[in-house]
Each structure stands twice: as C-alpha cells, then as structure tokens.
Amino acid sequence: xxxxxxxxxxxxxxxxxxxxxxxxxxxxxxxxxxxxxxxxxxxxxxxxxxxxxxxxxxxxxxxxxxxxxxxxxxxxxxxxxxxxxxxxxxxxxxxxxxxxxxxxxxxxxxxxxx
Amino acid sequence: xxxxxxxxxxxxxxxxxxxxxxxxxxxxxxxxxxxxxxxxxxxxxxxxxxxxxxxxxxxxxxxxxxxxxxxxxxxxxxxxxxxxxxxxxxxxxxxxxxxxxxxxxxxxxxxxxxxxxxxxxxxxxxxxxxxxxxxxxxxxxxxxxxxxxxxxxxxxxxxxxxxxxxxxxxxxxx
Ligand SMILES: [Cu+2]
Numbered sequence: 001x002x003x004x005x006x007x008x009x010x011x012x013x014x015x016x017x018x019x020x021x022x023x024x025x026x027x028x029x030x031x032x033x034x035x036x037x038x039x040x041x042x043x044x045x046x047x048x049x050x051x052x053x054x055x056x057x058x059x060x061x062x063x064x065x066x067x068x069x070x071x072x073x074x075x076x077x078x079x080x081x082x083x084x085x086x087x088x089x090x091x092x093x094x095x096x097x098x099x100x101x102x103x104x105x106x107x108x109x110x111x112x113x114x
Numbered sequence: 115x116x117x118x119x120x121x122x123x124x125x126x127x128x129x130x131x132x133x134x135x136x137x138x139x140x141x142x143x144x145x146x147x148x149x150x151x152x153x154x155x156x157x158x159x160x161x162x163x164x165x166x167x168x169x170x171x172x173x174x175x176x177x178x179x180x181x182x183x184x185x186x187x188x189x190x191x192x193x194x195x196x197x198x199x200x201x202x203x204x205x206x207x208x209x210x211x212x213x214x215x216x217x218x219x220x221x222x223x224x225x226x227x228x229x230x231x232x233x234x235x236x237x238x239x240x241x242x243x244x245x246x247x248x249x250x251x252x253x254x255x256x257x258x259x260x261x262x263x264x265x266x267x268x269x270x271x272x273x274x275x276x277x278x279x280x281x282x283x284x285x286x287x288x
Contacts, residue, residue: 042275064190064268065183083186103179104275106282 034058034088037109039067039081039101044109052114053093060086067103071096136206138252143262146253148202149211150269151191153245154184156215160237163222170231176238176283180276187269194265228287235283242277246270 032054038045039061051057059069061081069087070077075096078087091111101107141149161177161184168174195202218237225233249270257263 041271063272065186065272102175103182104279106275106278 032056036060037069038062039069039107042067042104042107044069044107047109048112050112050114051091053091055091056088057091057111058086058088060084065103067101067107069099069109070102072098072100077102138207138248139256141205141207141253141256142203143257143259144200144203145205145207146257146266147191147195147262148204149207150249150253150266151188151202152208152211154188154191156211157238157241158184159215159219160222160234160241163219164230164234167223167226167230168234169227170287172283172286173231173234176235176279179279180238183272183276187265187272190265190268194261198259198261232284232287235280235287238280239277239284242273242280246273246277249273 032052034056035049035051035058037049037057037059039059040063042063044059049057059078059081061067061083064083066080066082068078068080069089073096076089076099078089081087091113093113095111095113097112098108098110100109158181161180164173164177168177191202218241222230222234222237249266254263254266254270257266
C-alpha cells in the first residue's frame with residue numbers, strides 16, 4: 001500500500017514536470033536558430049535571408065580573397081574574413097538589415113526580419 | 115583609350131609578334147603562372163604608389179583592396195606551386211609586362227592630385243581589362259593542370275570584380 005502510494009506520487013510528479021515544461025515551450029518564442037551565409041565568387045549566398053530577433057547569422061568566406069559583411073550604416077560588421085574564416089552576429093529587433101562588403105562595395109545583400 | 119594606352123597595346127602586340135614562335139598560346143603552365151604572378155605584383159606596385167601619392171579616401175580604399183586581393187591570390191599561387199613541387203618560369207610575356215609597367219610607374223609618379231587619381235583609376239580599368247582578356251581567352255583554355263586552371267578561374271572572377279570596381283571609380287572621379 002505504502003509502495004503503491006509512492007508510485008502514484010512519483011507518477012504525478014513526472015506528469016506535473018512534463019505538463020509544466022510542455023506549457024513553457026508553448027508559451028516561449030521558438031528557439032533561436034543559426035543561419036549560415038556563404039560568401040562564394042563575390043556573392044553572399046543566399047543574398048536575402050529571413051531571420052528573427054535572437055537568431056545568429058554566421059557569414060563564412062569561401063573565396064581566396066578577404067571579404068566583410070558590414071551594415072550599410074556600419075552598425076554591425078563581421079570584420080575581415082579571410083578564406084574559410086567565419087563570424088556570427090546576433091540579430092536584434094532594430095537592426096540595420098542591408099549590408100555590403102567594405103572591400104568590394106558592389107557586393108550587396110540583405111536580411112529581413114520575420 | 116588614350117595615346118599612352120594605345121602605345122602600350124601596340125608594344126604588347128609587337129612583342130607578341132616578335133616572339134611569334136613564342137606566342138602567349140604556347141606558354142607552359144609554369145610560364146603562365148609566372149606571368150600571372152608578375153601581373154599581380156605590378157598591380158600591387160601601382161597600389162603602393164596610389165597610397166603614397168593620393169589623398170582621395172576612395173582611391174585609398176581601392177588601392178588597399180588591390181594589395182589585399184592580389185597578395186591573397188599570389189599566396190595561393192605559391193602554395194599551389196609548392197604543392198606541385200614546381201617553380202614559375204620567367205618568359206617573354208612576363209618581361210614585356212614589366213617593361214610596360216615601368217612606363218606607367220614613371221607616368222604615375224609624375225602626377226599629383228586629381229590628375230593622379232584619374233590616371234590611376236583609368237589605368238586600373240585598362241590594366242584589369244587587358245589581363246582579364248589574356249587570362250580568360252588565352253591562359254585558361256591553354257592551362258593543362260586542372261588545379262592551376264581552377265586557381266586561374268578563381269583569379270579571373272576576382273579580377274573581373276576589380277575591373278567593375280575600377281569602372282565605378284573612373285566614373286566617380288570624372
Ligand atoms: Cu568583398
């Protein structure tokens with residue numbers, strides 16, 4: 001009898017934890033995700049990308065020559081990315097979305113906020 | 115094309131003909147690699163002159179990009195040659211490029227201010243055009259080693275971007 005009631009309590013506790021965590025994950029924003037933008041052949045691929053605040057965007061340079069991904073108003077900047085180097089930037093709500101390469105100003109692309 | 119550029123083109127053409135037995139199409143991979151290496155060094159040299167003589171911030175940014183990119187390409191070229199256990203070979207075309215460059219250097223170093231900026235930008239445009247033509251139409255179709263060919267294809271992509279960038283700069287300085 002004693003053993004049975006411990007079992008019931010345990011079952012209840014497990015149920016409670018499961019419910020609470022289920023409710024929490026419904027209430028919270030979806031998990032922030034990581035996006036990768038490759039720089040290949042003097043192009044950002046993809047050149048438009050839908051992101052949400054809290055996400056991380058990682059630029060990785062696959063070209064021989066260094067590039068940057070720099071906001072039009074300079075508010076974010078990966079800094080110099082040599083071949084195979086990468087930098088991640090966390091998306092914020094009021095972030096500038098269009099960016100370019102400081103070294104090669106004809107290279108342009110943009111993010112869009114969901 | 116101004117008179118000086120025309121003269122340079124004619125000199126280049128004449129030197130090709132003078133070495134008819136030794137035309138650009140006949141260059142080996144290692145000779146082609148040498149030409150490209152020299153062509154990179156020449157543009158780096160022009161850029162250093164621009165950094166020393168120009169006060170225009172756009173010209174400075176452009177020149178720094180030329181140094182950064184051409185050095186990166188040459189670094190890859192040297193790494194590939196080392197991997198292949200080979201050494202680039204000097205040839206008539208490398209020498210003719212160097213000769214032409216010497217004249218441009220003399221001209222550039224005699225100019226100042228807007229005159230310098232305009233001439234530097236124009237020369238960058240015509241120089242990248244000439245080199246891209248050579249690389250795209252003569253070198254790449256003739257290169258035998260696939261790894262060397264791949265590097266030249268990447269290089270051509272870079273120099274085409276430079277050509278566009280130079281074109282923008284020429285317009286801006288007018
Ligand atoms: Cu770039």
